Amino acid sequence: MGWHSRTRTLQVFDTELSADTVEWCPIPEWSHVLACGTYQLQKSDEKTAEGSAAPNRIGRLFLFHYNTQRSFSPPLTETQRIDTPAILDLKWCHVPISERPLLGMATAGGEIQLYKLTEPQQVTCDLECESCTVLGPDRLALSLDWSTGRGDSSDVRVVSSDSTGSLTVLSLGEASLTAVCQWKAHxxxxxxxxxxxxxTQVLFSGGDDCKLKGWDLRMGPSSPTFTSKRHTMGVCSIHSNPHREHIVATGSYDENVLLWDGRNMKQPLSETAVGGGVWRLKWHPSQEHLLLAACMHNDFHILHCQQAMDGQDAPCPVLSSYILHNSLAYGADWSRVPLSNSAPPSPHEPPQTSAGLSESLGHLRIQYESPTASFDTSLEDDSGRYIPEHFSLPEKSSAPDSLPFSAKDSQSLSCVLATCSFYDHMLHVWRWDWSPEERRGESDPDPCS
Incomplete structure (x- = not known):
């Protein structure tokens, strides 16, 4: 049975400032909401004590609405932009708080800011700043994670890491965060x-000291439960698998993705070279074996991790790669939006136009040429009209021969993803289809959400 993997660009958006983090809302009712954060370093005229110019780091938070029914117009509509300090990380709480989605933001001002999504029943939503907690002076907040990854709404907490090498655990009260403990970790x-x-009493951290560490809050932060030097450069991505207990993925500037069993952190289950520093890792929202990697100098890849998780000591094969960014691959996330199986509108119907802010800032005319020239794409025709995802599809590619039989016997998948890149300040929304050859044309693959 032949299997095929196909990626299709749905929309490209210019974020103007360097884009480094993108997050779909994980709560099903609001899965159409997408947030993107930017980071821009500007020179300042203000002098520090050493006489050098003090850095000025600015950012912008974008909010988008994704419309699955738009076939002849870009699916993404910008609904809001907020000027902020430079943004290093964004994470939605996995459960609603006071019946509303809550977005956490780590900033270059050393803050964790919380934003509440308002008017969720309307066509468009807005973010409203709920609180701001300062981690400490003279530091950048570099990352954050919520304790709610498996949908647990009890004792909601946030962990954040910063540029001083410290970790801070914060507890969520009445829509505000209170620091519970802070310690020097790296x-x-x-x-x-x-x-x-x-x-959720167990934490992981990674630093520029090339160390991966574990912490148990019940034992206190005086010493880590383990310290691993298995990565040879700075550790910059960690994600706990929400579907498979004990499985943790880590990535590093050393260009390797390691899979671990949390019960034995002396030796990883597998090591996969991905050809670029691994800035972000994201497990699929429903498929335990699929891992999305943002690989800085080497694009975005979807890894199949089943063999490694089952203890077969094998690298994770790459199922698909998205190579259409022209800069550092930083932000990446899976969407939970349900994909429409409806047929495209009749060609006699006039194409729809973008609504809201996207009319002036919307889709871009962009053509990419990869080394193989097989992924050239344009999101406008010669008349400037948007080309929907039903047309001009990239060529399909076969699945790697090394895939286990269980993968070849699994269901078809169709997923929407968002990725962003730094110096070219681009946000891409794209679709990935993974299906057996003989089923093509019979029915659309099942959505991944």
């Missing part, structure tokens, strides 16, 4: 921090 920048979603 010698240099603590790039990443994450909860074990199966035991």
């Amino acid at each position: 010698d240099y920048e603590a790039w990443i921090s994450a909860f074990s979603y199966w035991d």
Whole structure:
């Protein structure tokens, strides 16, 4: 049975400032909401004590609405933009708080800001700043993670890492965060921090000191439960698998993705070279074996991790790659939006136009040429009209021969993803279809949400 993987660009958006983080809302009722954060370093005329110019880091938070029914216009509509300090990380709480989605933001001002999504029943939503908690002076907040990865709404907490090498655990009260504990965890920048979603008293952290560490809050932060030097450069991404207990993925500037069993952190289950520093890792929202990697200098990849998770000591094969960004691959996330199986509108119907802010800032005319020239794409025709995803599809590619039989026997998938890149300040929304050859044309694949 032949299997095929296909990626299709749905929309490209210019964020104007360097884009480094993108997050779909994980709560089903609001899965159409997408947030994107930017980071821009500007020179300042203000002088520091050493006589050098003080850095000025600015950012902008974008909010988008994704419309699955638009076939002849871009699916993404910008609904809001907020000027902020430079944004290093964004994470939605996985459960509603006071019946509303809550977005956490780590900033270059050393703050964790919380934004509440308002008017969720309307066509468009807005973010409203709920609170701001300062981690400490003279630091950048580099990452954050919520304890709610498996949908647990009890004792909601946030962990954040910062540029001083410290970790801070904060507890959510009445829509505000209170620091519970803070400690020095790494010698240099603590790039990443994450909860074990199966035991939220357990934390993981990674730093520029090349160390991956574990912490148990019940034992106090005086010493880590383990310290691993298995990565040879700075550890910058960690994600606990919300579907498979004990499984943790880590990534590093050393260009490797490691899979671990949390019960034995002396040796990883697998090591996969991905050809670029691994800035972000995201497990699929419903498929335990699929892992999305943002690989800085080497684009975005979807890894199949089943063999490694089952203890077969094998690298994770790449199922698909998205190569149409022209800069550092930083932000990446899976969407939970249900995909429409309806047929495209009749060609006699006039094409719809974008609504709201996207009329002036909307889709871009962009053509990419990859080394193989097989992924050239344009989101406008010669008349300037938007080309929907039903047309001009990239060529399909076969699945790797090394996939286990269980993968070849699994269901078809169709997923929407969002990725963003830094210096070219671009946000891409794209679709990935994974299906057996003989089923093509019979029916649309099941959505991944």
